[in-house]
Amino acid sequence: MSYHDSHAHGHEGHGAHHGAHHVTPTVVYHAIFGALLCLTVITVWIAQFDFGAANTAIAMLVATVKASLVALFFMHLLHDDRLNMVTFGFGLLFVALFFLFPLLDIASRSYVDPITDNDSVRKAAQQQALQDAHAQKYEDKLSQLSRLNQKGFITATAGEGEAPAASAVDPAAAPAAPAVAPTP
Amino acid sequence: MSDTQAPGYHVPEQEETNYLHAQPGLMSWLMSIDHKRIGVMYLIAVFLTFALGGFLALAVRLELIAPGETIMTAETYNRVFTLHGLVMVFLFIIPGIPAALGNFVLPLMLGAKDVAFPRLNRASFHIYVVGTIMALWTTLEGGVDTGWTFYTPYSSTTSTPVVMMTMSAFVLGFSSIFTGLNFIVTTHKMRAPGLTWDRLPLFVWAIYATSIIQVMATPVLGITLLLLAMERIMGIGIFDPALGGDPVLFQHFFWFYSHPAVYIMILPGMGVMSELVTTFSRKRIFGYRAIALSSIAIAVISFLVWGHHMFVSGQSAYAGMVFSFLTFFVAIPSAIKIINWSTTLYKGSISFDAPMLWALSFLILFTIGGLTGLPLGTIGTDIHLHDTYFVVAHFHYVMMGGTVMALFGGIHYWWPKMFGRMYSETPARVAAVLVFIGFNVTFFPQFIMGSQGMPRRYYDYTADSGYEPYHVASTVGSWILLLGMLIMGLNLLSSLKKGAKASANPWGARSLEWVTQSPPIEHNFHEIPTVTQDPYEFPLEGSQKKASEGMDVTA
Amino acid sequence: MSSIIAHKHAHFFHSADQEASSAKLGIWLFLVTEVLLFSGLFVGYTVIKTLHPEMWKVASAQLDWVLGSVNTIVLISSSWTVALAVRAAQTNVKGENNAKIGVLLIITILCALGFLGIKYMEYSHKIHDGLLWGTKYFNHPDAIAALKAGVKSTFGLEVTALSDASFLETLKAHAAAGTEQAQHLIHHYASTVTYKDTLMTVEQGHLFFGIYFLLTGLHGIHVVIGMSLLIWIYVGSVKGRYYRDYYTPVEVGGLYWHLVDLIWIYLFPLLYLV
Numbered sequence A: 001m002s003y004h005d006s007h008a009h010g011h012e013g014h015g016a017h018h019g020a021h022h023v024t025p026t027v028v029y030h031a032i033f034g035a036l037l038c039l040t041v042i043t044v045w046i047a048q049f050d051f052g053a054a055n056t057a058i059a060m061l062v063a064t065v066k067a068s069l070v071a072l073f074f075m076h077l078l079h080d081d082r083l084n085m086v087t088f089g090f091g092l093l094f095v096a097l098f099f100l101f102p103l104l105d106i107a108s109r110s111y112v113d114p115i116t117d118n119d120s121v122r123k124a125a126q127q128q129a130l131q132d133a134h135a136q137k138y139e140d141k142l143s144q145l146s147r148l149n150q151k152g153f154i155t156a157t158a159g160e161g162e163a164p165a166a167s168a169v170d171p172a173a174a175p176a177a178p179a180v181a182p183t184p
Numbered sequence B: 001m002s003d004t005q006a007p008g009y010h011v012p013e014q015e016e017t018n019y020l021h022a023q024p025g026l027m028s029w030l031m032s033i034d035h036k037r038i039g040v041m042y043l044i045a046v047f048l049t050f051a052l053g054g055f056l057a058l059a060v061r062l063e064l065i066a067p068g069e070t071i072m073t074a075e076t077y078n079r080v081f082t083l084h085g086l087v088m089v090f091l092f093i094i095p096g097i098p099a100a101l102g103n104f105v106l107p108l109m110l111g112a113k114d115v116a117f118p119r120l121n122r123a124s125f126h127i128y129v130v131g132t133i134m135a136l137w138t139t140l141e142g143g144v145d146t147g148w149t150f151y152t153p154y155s156s157t158t159s160t161p162v163v164m165m166t167m168s169a170f171v172l173g174f175s176s177i178f179t180g181l182n183f184i185v186t187t188h189k190m191r192a193p194g195l196t197w198d199r200l201p202l203f204v205w206a207i208y209a210t211s212i213i214q215v216m217a218t219p220v221l222g223i224t225l226l227l228l229a230m231e232r233i234m235g236i237g238i239f240d241p242a243l244g245g246d247p248v249l250f251q252h253f254f255w256f257y258s259h260p261a262v263y264i265m266i267l268p269g270m271g272v273m274s275e276l277v278t279t280f281s282r283k284r285i286f287g288y289r290a291i292a293l294s295s296i297a298i299a300v301i302s303f304l305v306w307g308h309h310m311f312v313s314g315q316s317a318y319a320g321m322v323f324s325f326l327t328f329f330v331a332i333p334s335a336i337k338i339i340n341w342s343t344t345l346y347k348g349s350i351s352f353d354a355p356m357l358w359a360l361s362f363l364i365l366f367t368i369g370g371l372t373g374l375p376l377g378t379i380g381t382d383i384h385l386h387d388t389y390f391v392v393a394h395f396h397y398v399m400m401g402g403t404v405m406a407l408f409g410g411i412h413y414w415w416p417k418m419f420g421r422m423y424s425e426t427p428a429r430v431a432a433v434l435v436f437i438g439f440n441v442t443f444f445p446q447f448i449m450g451s452q453g454m455p456r457r458y459y460d461y462t463a464d465s466g467y468e469p470y471h472v473a474s475t476v477g478s479w480i481l482l483l484g485m486l487i488m489g490l491n492l493l494s495s496l497k498k499g500a501k502a503s504a505n506p507w508g509a510r511s512l513e514w515v516t517q518s519p520p521i522e523h524n525f526h527e528i529p530t531v532t533q534d535p536y537e538f539p540l541e542g543s544q545k546k547a548s549e550g551m552d553v554t555a
Numbered sequence C: 001m002s003s004i005i006a007h008k009h010a011h012f013f014h015s016a017d018q019e020a021s022s023a024k025l026g027i028w029l030f031l032v033t034e035v036l037l038f039s040g041l042f043v044g045y046t047v048i049k050t051l052h053p054e055m056w057k058v059a060s061a062q063l064d065w066v067l068g069s070v071n072t073i074v075l076i077s078s079s080w081t082v083a084l085a086v087r088a089a090q091t092n093v094k095g096e097n098n099a100k101i102g103v104l105l106i107i108t109i110l111c112a113l114g115f116l117g118i119k120y121m122e123y124s125h126k127i128h129d130g131l132l133w134g135t136k137y138f139n140h141p142d143a144i145a146a147l148k149a150g151v152k153s154t155f156g157l158e159v160t161a162l163s164d165a166s167f168l169e170t171l172k173a174h175a176a177a178g179t180e181q182a183q184h185l186i187h188h189y190a191s192t193v194t195y196k197d198t199l200m201t202v203e204q205g206h207l208f209f210g211i212y213f214l215l216t217g218l219h220g221i222h223v224v225i226g227m228s229l230l231i232w233i234y235v236g237s238v239k240g241r242y243y244r245d246y247y248t249p250v251e252v253g254g255l256y257w258h259l260v261d262l263i264w265i266y267l268f269p270l271l272y273l274v
């Protein structure tokens, strides 16, 4: 049994086989190179204007055009076995998924949290806070009483609750400063 | 054409030097690029790592048999369960079926002489060995105590050797990528004449889908572990809230790989199932196309649901709802498979040979494991069940009740092909039944105590918590499991010396690996077969003939 | 030398075509894994930028876009020459193109070296300015402590904060007096935090530079790997191994090199321009 007389044979032929490999004319390579240089100049030039949030989008658009030129022509995806393009495209799909979900999470974190933020939950939390405050007061009273008992009404506060000496905090090291603070 | 194996194929009459004896010496094995030898070496390796991971599991179970310190301290316990997870996931179950059985069987099923890149295949095995040595070395240095999930910020601050362990997993990732890449190219480019996509055995479809996940997801594990290492070495800070980073981002990174990775673990098992169910019920597989395409569907959908591991992590509630919703979709293709296998069994001429017993165990246990996944994927019920033994029981039902059963079934099924010997049937069946019983005794109580609130990874519980009887049952079950495994292992090993010689096709199966002699010659086939039929064409449909009696039909 | 060494395909393939197309699919799958590897860093980039947009603006302005642009042109040129090298191999019948393949590969390799040289210049600037990752970042308490210790031992100055105006004045006086160390410190102090002609304290700037060094470092490693591959292929081309019916290594090496370029095409605007 020879391999070549069976069209159902296990490799997907797409022109790239049987000796007839596609050879791109040199002029195409030169043209693509020129286009890539132009696009580089454009993306640098356009970066000096501030379009706000669109800055990144514009830069990514130009980059994607450049990347497509490289992939389609320098890397031969255009005239190659379609399977290679499908493979690469499939990879990009998974990259997109990788971006999608973490960003969905980050972007929606500041929204109202439906699990912990509704009326009944809020009321319950207030109720709990009140109870806690009462309980705390009661505890305080109790401990005060027991301390007074132990110490026989004398030196009830001496030596206790002494705050640690205020340490000199280096302002430069303190992370509490705003993200960008002008300095003299 | 009138031979007695499979119509249309020629099987050599006299036996020739098989791959086991093609070249002598240990080095000829270690440096071999023969996919069959690499498969066998992987098989030995995963047996050893399974033994190590199993030993650690027994230690964990023994510690938990009673409240308080039983055999080890809390610090040791943390390291032991972490190592159990790491060994079982990265060293055993991920390479288990694809690299061991897949390497051996896939090129044979395709009618190819080898995989597309045999040297890369060998490199994959060598890298696996290096990664394993690194993991064991870390263990000797005390081991890590983070759990196999390496969550930050704990993992970026603990004093245990996390960097070494993550680098080990990083290296193992390359091994996995190379195997997957090789199988994809082999499936596309190396099929025998006439072997069209709709004639591929379902095991090949499953391995192909697995390979897609391996190639697409594992690099992300690589960069995740690299970032974790850099977090520790350089203090990059992107996972550290104190430095302005986001610790939940680590979980996104980790589960982008690790949810699809559970399908790297289970899909190959599903592939083995399709082969076993059809061969041992002597019936054409029901819903070939549905099973084949559901494998691909699982591969793709598995990338959309990872956030169901993060419902209580500080991920936004909206992301949680989206992930919970999408999670239900991944249940559909799994259910399609279960239904198709069950339908294949219906009115089949079922023979309860050892491989079939493993397959039936899979069918029952995986169904339980799959269904208990649904309450965990539901955001409301997960809040209650999260990080309890319910989760532990769920994934052991899927991973062990699913993949490990399929692996053992597959090993019994292809054992005659790999080594040319039949194991003895009775101990093999006894082992399968014991493992099934032991498994349920071990893990079913965990569902109950989990739903009552016993947290996973805890070292201890109080005597009045009411968990003790379940822990005792679970630990006793682990000993039954051990007994079953020992019987199975000894039975297989003794067959290498004492087993009866196996014929080319002892089960009367129809795919191409049964067309060559057992064990196969070094280059698999004298003449590459031309395929004219699908792999599940059983002319004996509905007859009383049992698989173990062999198949002697005339075309 | 203009002759060729005929290639014989491996025994487990039935034809050279099957071998070549397998290799091609294999490298494309490998490139996909590389893209996914880098995508992790790009996701990290996006998330950190979203969390700290103001810091990002100031920190990224510290990169030198001129050097970045030059490097972009260097890489694009190398992509062009390696594409021409593959073409020369495709049309090589009897070895008449051997020399041409070699020259084009050498130019590509020189471009790679040039890229690394420029990268080295950028890195040393950043190291000099303390624009580094994590605890090495000039604004990090550890780095500040180290700087203060240096100031104290050199000038005997006790500094409470870098933003201390009198400290800057004292430094300037020392620099005017010709103390080289002071000039260096002033440079360090001033250049790291200039944004739109204003001196800034950039909190969390270590995150930007952490990602910058990871991205460019990982890319740099790929440049080195790609360059080594090209050198190996160059050796083969001189021997006349690659011709019309067998040029898989040139093609595969070329594809890898194009990927290095592709990633830089995204890195450049993301780090230097926006």
Ligand SMILES: [Cu+2]
Binding pocket: B258, B259, B262, B305, B306, B308, B309
């Ligand atoms: Cu999951």
